Amino acid sequence: MKFIFGDEQFFINKNLNQIKSSFTLDQTTILDDNFEFQDLLDLIAINSLFSDKKLIIVKDFELLTTNKYNKTLQKKSDSLIDVLSNFETQNEVVFILNSAKVYNNAFSNFLIENAKVIECKKIAKKDLISELLILTKERNITFSYSDLTIFLDKMPDNLEIIMNEFNNLTQNYQLINFELIEATVSKYAKNEVFSFFNSIETFNLHKIYEKYLERVSEGEEIISLIAQFGNILSDCLNYFYMLQTGLNNIQISEKTKQPLWKIRKIASVLKYLGIKKIKHQIQELGKLDLLSKTTGVNINELFEIFLIKNF
Template identity: 50%
Template sequence: MKFIYGPEKFFINKNINKIKNEFPDESIVIFESNSDLNEIIESISTKSLFDQKKLIILNNIEILNASKLTKKEESIIKKLIYVLSNEKDNEIVFVNETNKLSSNLLIDFLINNSVNIECKKMEKKDLINQLTILVQEKNVKFSYTNINVFLEKMPNDLQIIMNEFNNLVSNYNEITFEIIEDIISKYAKNEVFSFLASIETYDLKHIYSKYLERVSEGDDPLILIGQLGSIFNDCIAYYYMSKLGMNNVEISKKLKQPDWKVKKISGILRNLSFSKIKKITKELAKIDIQTKTTGVESNELFEMFLIKNF
């Protein structure tokens, strides 16, 4: 049994894919965040003489992030732990993409009874060194200065960074400033998710600092309100689609959003909770109306919104 956890999605996916390569596709079972625990227990405990070894991945199941358990949840977790303790036939992998592990029965059990694989964020200087090595291996001209420029224009998501980096070094013998500007412009640093990342922290000081940064870069608070409203509406849509049993690939097609954005929406929903997002969405709608009908400055309303909600 393995427990893969931490904030770095790129390393999480890398470890998952390494394990998945050891199994045929038909032997891989994946449970997503909204999966029912009783269904998971049944899947693990059901045996057959003719079954081949399975890989069962429990991907960010909701109970992993619970700090307070109801008696019903505690009872189900004890059943799950019992089943896991007696599991000898299959490979079980728990995945928890989080900045900080919760404290509950299941987490304690996994830490003490699994092969733990922590996926930490990479420091920028280490990332630059790694990219420089890869550039040399690919025999591509990509200066230290331009690597820095590239990273400055990317969101703080190593998966996206590596995808775009590989795209650049696979298609160009020399990566210039102009190429970076042309290809990577869609990931401008003031992109909405950089601000959303601060909101997920629930740290008003950090959120307000990011807000001022966005405004200083020329963003109108009204634009921020519209962007946040759009993203949170997508979160609500994601929630209802996931409750219908749709996976991320299906939701991506339905929302007509790229896979990386749907994963980010999933992370926001997991960190902020559905009820909190509904409340924020209503607040943003009120602010939008007030700015158009009362004449109150949008920055004042938005700052009041931040203080009230965070």
């Protein structure tokens, strides 16, 4: 049993992927939204000589995301602690909490005392530069401290994106300097223009809507967010047609002049939604724009209805 928590998604994913590598997809069950509590108890308790060992991943579980329990949550906590304490199970159970804060409650305390705890903290910029310098030396790449600093200044506060861009550079160039960074690294705005893209990739209405409200509250125009969403869908459509010609992700990245990490995100969205849904959503966005212009209906309301219908 493991408990992984923290505010650095890159390290959470890295640790989780290491665990998942020991299991097949058929052996892995992910519970991350509105699952039946009894299903979790049953999954943990299954211990058959004739079945494979299973990996059960529970993300942002309600017993971990609140400080005070009502009677229902207390009953769930007691039941789950009892199952985890008394059943000899061959299954691996991993609880994920995407937060640096762990609430002081019965179930959190149980995990801290009984599970292998892995904390995933954000890395300070100076420490990140030191780690990247070590990697450049190992890869025999020339990338100075000052140029690394410039590189990081162009990046959003997202370690996964940083590492994808860093790996893309070091895999393709032996000498990385200011001129190369200016010419090849995607320009990222500090106001997190990609944050809405990242929320869409979760395919979770709560997270998408939360990010939508955050961007609007920070002054971003709703039209801009709709355009971002439309661009993502259009990119998915273009990616789909390029795949049909036999191109791979690297070739598509080169042809479209988009970083490989973004191509992979587009591939992820396409895989989840499917080409039929993507075409349908593009049509829906077009209707939304027309309705707003011809009827005067509030564009915010129309887009919120669109998100609810599609996610």
